[in-house]
Amino acid sequence: xxxxxxxxxxxxxxxxxxxxxxxxxxxxxxxxxxxxxxxxxxxxxxxxxxxxxxxxxxxxxxxxxxxxxxxxxxxxxxxxxxxxxxxxxxxxxxxxxxxxxxxxxxxxxxxxxxxxxxxxxxxxxxxxxxxxxxxxxxxxxxxxxxxxxxxxxxxxxxxxxxxxxxxxxxxxxxxxxxxxxxxxxxxxxxxxxxxxxxxxxxxxxxxxxxxxxxxxxxxxxxxxxxxxxxxxxxxxxxxxxxxxxxxxxxxxxxxxxxxxxxxxxxxxxxxxxxxxxxxxxxxxxxxxxxxxxxxxxxxxxxxxxxxxxxxxxxxxxxxxxxxxxxxxxxxxxxxxxxxxxxxxxxxxxxxxxxxxxxxxxxxxxxxxxxxxxxxxxxxxxxxxxxxxxxxxxxxxxxxxxxxxxxxxxxxxxxxxxxxxxxxx
Amino acid sequence: xxxxxxxxxxxxxxxxxxxxxxxxxxxxxxxxxxxxxxxxxxxxxxxxxxxxxxxxxxxxxxxxxxxxxxxxxxxxxxxxxxxxxxxxxxxxxxxxxxxxxxxxxxxxxxxxxxxxxxxxxxxxxxxxxxxxxxxxxxxxxxxxxxxxxxxxxxxxxxxxxxxxxxxxxxxxxxxxxxxxxxxxxxxxxxxxxxxxxxxxxxxxxxxxxxxxxx
Numbered sequence: 001x002x003x004x005x006x007x008x009x010x011x012x013x014x015x016x017x018x019x020x021x022x023x024x025x026x027x028x029x030x031x032x033x034x035x036x037x038x039x040x041x042x043x044x045x046x047x048x049x050x051x052x053x054x055x056x057x058x059x060x061x062x063x064x065x066x067x068x069x070x071x072x073x074x075x076x077x078x079x080x081x082x083x084x085x086x087x088x089x090x091x092x093x094x095x096x097x098x099x100x101x102x103x104x105x106x107x108x109x110x111x112x113x114x115x116x117x118x119x120x121x122x123x124x125x126x127x128x129x130x131x132x133x134x135x136x137x138x139x140x141x142x143x144x145x146x147x148x149x150x151x152x153x154x155x156x157x158x159x160x161x162x163x164x165x166x167x168x169x170x171x172x173x174x175x176x177x178x179x180x181x182x183x184x185x186x187x188x189x190x191x192x193x194x195x196x197x198x199x200x201x202x203x204x205x206x207x208x209x210x211x212x213x214x215x216x217x218x219x220x221x222x223x224x225x226x227x228x229x230x231x232x233x234x235x236x237x238x239x240x241x242x243x244x245x246x247x248x249x250x251x252x253x254x255x256x257x258x259x260x261x262x263x264x265x266x267x268x269x270x271x272x273x274x275x276x277x278x279x280x281x282x283x284x285x286x287x288x289x290x291x292x293x294x295x296x297x298x299x300x301x302x303x304x305x306x307x308x309x310x311x312x313x314x315x316x317x318x319x320x321x322x323x324x325x326x327x328x329x330x331x332x333x334x335x336x337x338x339x340x341x342x343x344x345x346x347x348x349x350x351x352x353x354x355x356x357x358x359x360x361x362x363x364x365x366x367x368x369x370x371x372x373x374x375x376x377x378x379x380x381x382x383x384x385x386x387x388x389x390x391x392x393x394x395x396x397x398x399x400x401x402x403x404x405x406x407x408x409x410x411x412x413x414x415x416x417x418x419x420x421x422x423x424x
Numbered sequence: 425x426x427x428x429x430x431x432x433x434x435x436x437x438x439x440x441x442x443x444x445x446x447x448x449x450x451x452x453x454x455x456x457x458x459x460x461x462x463x464x465x466x467x468x469x470x471x472x473x474x475x476x477x478x479x480x481x482x483x484x485x486x487x488x489x490x491x492x493x494x495x496x497x498x499x500x501x502x503x504x505x506x507x508x509x510x511x512x513x514x515x516x517x518x519x520x521x522x523x524x525x526x527x528x529x530x531x532x533x534x535x536x537x538x539x540x541x542x543x544x545x546x547x548x549x550x551x552x553x554x555x556x557x558x559x560x561x562x563x564x565x566x567x568x569x570x571x572x573x574x575x576x577x578x579x580x581x582x583x584x585x586x587x588x589x590x591x592x593x594x595x596x597x598x599x600x601x602x603x604x605x606x607x608x609x610x611x612x613x614x615x616x617x618x619x620x621x622x623x624x625x626x627x628x629x630x631x632x633x634x635x636x637x638x
Contacts, residue, residue: 240478244508244531245433251535252439256446259537278435 086130090122093133100142103149104202110195118204118212137208145201155194159187217401224399227392238289246282250275294335303334303368304361307341311359314345316374322361326424329368333420336396337361337370340404343389344372344416352376352414367402367421378412425471425548428464430455430487431506432479436531440474443534447541458486465494465501472525472548477507477514488514495521502548506531515558516636523629527553527588543588552588552628559586562635573615581608586631 097119104115120136122129133139166183174181204212257271290296297306304322311318328334341359348357354376362369380390390406397404402420427449431437437454444451453464457480465473473494475487491503504527505518515528527547533555534540543553563571563583574582577598584594591609595602609627613620616634621627 237483240508241433245436248508248531248534249435249439251532252436252443252537255535255537255540256443259446 087126090126090129090133093136093139094122096139096142096146100145100202103145103198107195107198107202110191111199113199115199115202116204116209118208120208120211137205137211141201141203141205141208145198148197148201152194152197155190159190162187162190220398220401223395227395227399230392235289235293238285238292242285243282243289246278246285250278250282253278294331295338298331298334298338302328303337306334306338307359307361310338310342310345311357314357315349316345316355316357318345318357318359320359320361322359323363326363329420329422329424333368333400333422336393336400336402336420337368337418339396340370340393340416340418341372343393344374346389347380348372348374348376348414351380352378352412354412363424364419367419370418370420371415373413373415376412376414377410378408378414379410380406380408380414425449425544426452426468427544428453428455428468428470428473429475430461430464430473430479430490431476432456433476436476440534443537443540444474447537449544457481458490461487461490462493462497465490466497469498469501472502472504472544474504474506474544476531477505485514488517492517492521500525500550502550503527504529504544504547504553506534510555510557510561512558512561515554519632519636523552523588523632525550525552528558529553529555530557542593546588551590554587554632556583556587559583559635562586562632570616574612578608578612578615581605582612582631585609585612585627586635588628 101117104117108114117138119138120132122132162183166181166187170181170184173179253271253275257268257275260268260271295306297309300306301309302324304320304324307322308320311320329337345357345359348354352374354374357372357374359373360369360371362371394404397418397420400420400422402418404419405417406415407417408414427444429437429440429444429451431440431454437456441451441454452468452470455461455464459481461475461479473491475491477485477487479486488505491505495501495503500522502525503518505514506529507514508531510528510530518526518528525547527543529540529543533543547553560583563579571579571582580598581594584597589597591602591605595605598605610620612618613630616631618630618634621630
């Protein structure tokens with residue numbers, strides 16, 4: 001039974017094939033056999049043209065679909081590329097910065113002058129990093145430099161053929177004929193040219209420098225606020241733990257003395273002695289607190305006089321150079337300068353091993369300059385973590401928009417150079 | 425009386441020790457930092473504790489927190505809190521668990537030795553001792569109130585009463601008879617619309633509650 005069924009099926013499909021063949025081919029043969037033109041054949045032609053038109057219309061629709069598809073595909077590909085491209089923008093900008101940085105270092109090695117940077121920080125999340133990368137005017141400055149460098153970078157290549165020629169010509173001209181060398185110095189000129197152009201192109205644009213300045217001011221302002229807060233807490237603590245506690249203790253002793261007054265005059269007298277000692281200590285501490293806020297001697301004697309007094313009490317032989325005549329700097333500037341000197345002299349006396357130091361106080365066009373130098377063993381800590389107090393001083397100076405440079409190589413000398421801007 | 429002291433400042437600690445022993449009290453333990461206070465109180469269960477508010481390690485309100493914690497463990501433990509400045513919020517926290525056996529004084533008051541010792545006794549006996557500054561602040565904080573209807577004398581009586589003094593002390597402080605003190609108190613309670621109450625600390629609670637809430 002199965003074999004017959006299989007055969008039957010085969011026959012059936014064959015049959016169907018034949019049937020289809022005959023139905024599709026028959027009209028074509030009929031077309032070829034079409035006789036001479038007549039009214040009847042005209043109708044046929046029109047009908048065929050109509051059919052062909054329908055065919056073409058379908059083809060056009062299909063073509064439209066294909067166009068649409070390919071367009072969509074291209075858009076998708078372009079979109080994907082843009083997305084990937086956008087994702088790599090921050091990385092690319094960082095790379096550009098690295099290359100520009102390498103060129104800056106390279107130029108600095110030649111000229112010995114730093115080319116400043118004023119980049120915006122590129123934060124972690126893509127959205128922000130993208131914004132920072134695109135907004136940073138330095139990005140465009142760097143790209144401009146890169147484009148230009150594409151051209152003038154060839155200067156380095158120019159130097160190569162100059163060498164053999166230069167050796168030959170200058171060898172004769174300068175070496176033998178004792179004339180001024182002509183060709184080899186040209187290589188130096190080329191390097192100078194490269195450095196000069198790079199310096200001009202790599203300098204951050206004014207807008208970026210302005211942004212950098214704003215950032216700097218925001219930082220120092222935050223520092224000033226923090227320093228002010230720390231100062232207030234310190235004063236509160238000093239008053240609370242020192243002066244106030246001593247006064248309470250003193251009052252307590254007087255109270256006890258009053259109680260003992262009649263029964264035990266000797267004990268009463270002893271208590272009164274204690275109370276007086278505490279009154280004196282309270283006064284001493286109060287003086288310390290006041291001095292920490294604003295040294296009264298600054299008010300009395302001016303900066304140079306106050307620094308002379310500091311020097312006299314420092315235990316070192318200190319030469320103080322400065323001029324007290326003329327207008328005085330603002331109180332905050334004077335106080336900062338005073339504390340710089342106080343801290344520097346304390347450190348010098350405590351750690352440097354020096355017995356001599358020098359303080360220079362000078363008015364400059366833009367403000368006040370204080371220089372403290374000792375002939376000690378150097379190696380002063382700048383971080384201020386180990387209670388060196390320099391950190392506090394640094395904050396105080398930054399709050400006034402000043403700068404501080406500390407140079408303390410091992411073996412000495414230690415030099416602290418502070419500039420505090422103010423108007424005269 | 426057996427006393428526990430908590431004070432980090434050596435000068436004041438030594439002074440308090442001198443003062444308390446000279447008055448015949450026994451100092452059973454001395455705590456010098458915040459974390460030491462509660463164990464000392466739980467171990468010795470003193471008749472009264474004298475605690476500084478601000479102590480190491482944080483130099484914030486360690487003494488106050490220890491006092492509250494100790495009173496949660498030992499209900500009614502008499503606690504006299506000393507501070508270099510008074511803070512209304514601290515007074516409210518201390519009195520939150522009842523005014524019985526609570527003292528809150530400025531350290532300055534210790535100098536008035538007799539008054540300080542009297543306040544200590546009062547607190548140990550379950551009374552109240554509040555610093556005049558706390559009361560003054562409470563009274564001046566309020567503007568609108570029936571307090572304005574009080575005569576100056578009645579106001580003085582109210583202040584002394586709120587500080588935790590009894591009629592005898594009020595009478596001797598103001599140099600008047602106890603009978604007139606009694607009369608003034610009656611007037612104050614009537615004007616403030618408080619239920620009359622004669623027993624010491626219930627009276628203080630009523631007054632303080634009034635001052636704190638209205």
